[in-house]
Amino acid sequence: MAIGDEFFSETPNSGIGTSNTSSDETANPLFLHHSDHPGLLLVSKKLSGDNYNSWYRAMKISLSAKNKIGFINGTIKETSVEKKPDEHALWQRCNDMVLSWILNSLEPELQDLVLYCTTPHAVWEDLRERFALGNAPLIFQVQRDIYLIKQGQSSIAAYYTKLKGLWDELASYNTITCTCRAQNDRSKLMQFLMGLNESYAATRGQILLMNPLPSLRQAYASLVQKEK
Template sequence: MATNLSNPFLLHPSDQPGNILVFKTLQGDNYNIWSRAMRISLSAKNKLGLVDETIDPAAEIDKQFALWQRCNDMVLAWILNSVHEDIASSISYYTSAADVWADLCDRFSQGNDSHVYQIKREIVDRRQEQQSISVYYTKLKALWDELTSYHKPPTCTCGGLKKINERDEKESVMQFLMGLNESYVAVRGKSC
């Protein structure tokens, strides 16, 4: 009998409650990065639907309930293993992975405006100094990517999105050039 790998209730033998799915635990101030890493990991394990509620919880009288419960408990364990112990103690009595996910989102995605401000400030203040161009660019790109993750892309069918993307790309080039050290003054002058 073939195993249906697309079944979200399938647990691989390597799926254990003690598994740690992400490298850095949720501390509170790193919610956006943590959430993205967890979403990727849960998606890879075909369990994202248990937290984003695209997989409805089975009713207790449903024959699928035991399978849903087992997977839900596994995801709960993975989340508990990926958060700081103080946060874990505040979510340990939830029975639904989706409820935990929603609670963490409500608590830690708040204040995005202040975090966006901090990222923008860091971009403005970022300088190459003694770093190689590669290291400088990599650090700047990480900030741009994090900033982008806080903004939901607009939906547009008129073609205006292309102009916005071109403008944003040009802005990034300008930010990069402004942070270059003095040995690149000639490059800065030609590109601006």
């Protein structure tokens, strides 16, 4: 049984989550779709600790798509059970649902650390304090990985995909936009060419002699054709 299933094994039919819903209801952050359930896995890779940044981004996108961001940033407050009992019941249901989604996205050893937090916001902040790092160490690590990466036994496509993933990750950490896009693109092209196997030395030389230099995508396409 996934975490949270025991809280929702029997749920009164309040009209929330049925197929006959209006657009106003779906825009309400307390709305739950009929496909939502506590055992739902929102991300493909669970948080293990060292993958916090990728987990954070994936979870935030998924929760935003479900209109539940307010439960993790603290903007959706608990309603009064005395003054608005019906609304409080809906809030409690959504609160526990989002809490279950987050707990199910953690490796078992991390679940124990936050199991007794009562709100998604509390869990979110606890995980951030434990695992979030400043950008400088992350940028250093990614840049080092970029300069050390080599094609090795990988195909051109696999090598390029891994390198592009590192570039995208680096871009997500940089808060200052590069004013010289052409220079940035040329740097990526050089990094890509540096890591190629020596069997592509002739093709690499031809690319470097082109004036103007081809784009990264053009160089990649040329090398893939050569590989085939």
